[in-house]
Amino acid sequence: MKELFAILIGAMLVENFVLTKFLGICPFLGVSKKTSTALGMSGAVVFVLVLSQAVTWLANEYLLVPNKLEYLQTITFILVIAALVQFVETVLKKLMPSLYKSLGVYLPLITTNCAVLGSALIFVERDYTFVESVVFGFAAGLGFTLALILFSGVRERLETADIPEAFKGMPITLIAASLVSITFIGFAGLIIS
Amino acid sequence: MSIIIPVAVVSGLGLVFGLGLSYASKVFEVKVDERIGAVREMLPGANCGACGYSGCDGLAEAIVNEGVHASRCPVGGISVVNAISDYMGVDEGSIDVNVARVLCQGNCDNVKMKYNYLGIEDCHAANVLAGGMDACNYGCLGLGSCKKVCQFDAIVVENGLASIIAEKCTGCGNCVAECPKSIIKLIPVLSGFTVKCNNHDKGGVARKNCKVGCIGCQRCVKVCPSDAITMVENLAVIDPQKCTNCGQCAEVCPQKCITNTIVKRF
Numbered sequence A: 001m002k003e004l005f006a007i008l009i010g011a012m013l014v015e016n017f018v019l020t021k022f023l024g025i026c027p028f029l030g031v032s033k034k035t036s037t038a039l040g041m042s043g044a045v046v047f048v049l050v051l052s053q054a055v056t057w058l059a060n061e062y063l064l065v066p067n068k069l070e071y072l073q074t075i076t077f078i079l080v081i082a083a084l085v086q087f088v089e090t091v092l093k094k095l096m097p098s099l100y101k102s103l104g105v106y107l108p109l110i111t112t113n114c115a116v117l118g119s120a121l122i123f124v125e126r127d128y129t130f131v132e133s134v135v136f137g138f139a140a141g142l143g144f145t146l147a148l149i150l151f152s153g154v155r156e157r158l159e160t161a162d163i164p165e166a167f168k169g170m171p172i173t174l175i176a177a178s179l180v181s182i183t184f185i186g187f188a189g190l191i192i193s
Numbered sequence B: 001m002s003i004i005i006p007v008a009v010v011s012g013l014g015l016v017f018g019l020g021l022s023y024a025s026k027v028f029e030v031k032v033d034e035r036i037g038a039v040r041e042m043l044p045g046a047n048c049g050a051c052g053y054s055g056c057d058g059l060a061e062a063i064v065n066e067g068v069h070a071s072r073c074p075v076g077g078i079s080v081v082n083a084i085s086d087y088m089g090v091d092e093g094s095i096d097v098n099v100a101r102v103l104c105q106g107n108c109d110n111v112k113m114k115y116n117y118l119g120i121e122d123c124h125a126a127n128v129l130a131g132g133m134d135a136c137n138y139g140c141l142g143l144g145s146c147k148k149v150c151q152f153d154a155i156v157v158e159n160g161l162a163s164i165i166a167e168k169c170t171g172c173g174n175c176v177a178e179c180p181k182s183i184i185k186l187i188p189v190l191s192g193f194t195v196k197c198n199n200h201d202k203g204g205v206a207r208k209n210c211k212v213g214c215i216g217c218q219r220c221v222k223v224c225p226s227d228a229i230t231m232v233e234n235l236a237v238i239d240p241q242k243c244t245n246c247g248q249c250a251e252v253c254p255q256k257c258i259t260n261t262i263v264k265r266f
Helices: A002-014 A025-030 A035-064 A070-095 A097-103 A106-112 A114-125 A130-160 A170-189 B004-027 B034-042 B056-066 B077-088 B123-127 B145-149 B174-178 B203-209 B219-223 B248-252
Strands: B098-102 B155-158 B161-164 B184-188 B193-195 B229-232 B235-238 B258-260
Touching: A002 A130, A002 A170, A025 A106, A025 A130, A025 A170, A035 A070, A035 A106, A035 A114, A035 A130, A035 B004, A070 A097, A070 A106, A070 A114, A070 B004, A106 A114, A114 A130, A130 A170, B034 B056, B034 B077, B056 B077, B098 B161, B123 B145, B145 B155, B145 B174, B174 B184, B193 B235, B219 B229, B219 B248, B248 B258
Parallel strands: none
Antiparallel strands: B098 B184, B155 B161, B193 B258, B229 B235
């Protein structure tokens, strides 16, 4: 239980995917303009991360490792994630139309979110068990959510701020992102044992 | 031999997923209004969100289910609007997109002056001095009050007459509210012919004051095949709902105050 908690806090804060590992920057910058869209995207990411962690762990453990095919991890994981996202989309459309609608276009976008592939490759590197890797995925998703919501708050403030002409738009967004990222490096001293 | 296993594993996975997905799409098939798909195909597919929906899918759904007009899509151009309107059986003429038009052609060459105005550059200020310097009390003063409120740089003032660049006009109506002479009107985009005059004086007075004013001769009313033109206090007014853009009124107008301004907005 203690290890799981350590993984949860670790993946969420200490090694936050977006702000300290710099994975999933594209959606981080792309959909953080408004808090409502940020929430939609984060919801989809948590959902897919947990599922993909479970499936990729099984694929790795029972397909790749016995056949000594670890070098195929990247391509296999991408295949698994893409198929999974597509499958989830089909199922949601039928069974939970309201959830499907609220996730909207973000669901298929996640296929190319490198945070999903990144967390799959990380659990292999760290030899996580099945439960551990699922918790890791969940925590990574929560960390992504946290970063996105915090940053969307910053960006909503930037909208009305008096910004020098040269910095308007993307430049000030990137500067703000780096500042938010620096604050998260403060968590690096947090050791849970 | 060693190459066969990895190839088999990856292609096997691909095959399994492919079959699984195609099976799932059959099992979990959702009946979608086929018109949504067809409209979606006609839209540009840029997914830019300029229409205000989440993407082309969102707009296609709104067009089919909520009767939103295809002109919501600013990207596709008139051909897309026409194609979708045809498909949905909506008359593209009933388009509810308006542009503002200045209903006056009284520039410094056409209209006589009552006095020489040297006050501040503002139509409201000039208007309180005996209704402005123009001899015609209904016309454009050309001091650019409308230009100041336009947020889209769609208004230019040249030679004492404001005119609107229709391609830039969004139909927001700021200028309509601002004009002290109320000569700016919102008119549907596809209605090409407008009487560019707002003068309610009798013919003789109007002609004396302005070279291009409506003199109320009613020739356009008589020639119009679709009864779209009516006289309102010595001024011809075209009803955009009835106008078919045939252009006969513009041909017969002796004052040339009916003009064709078909807008290439898209």
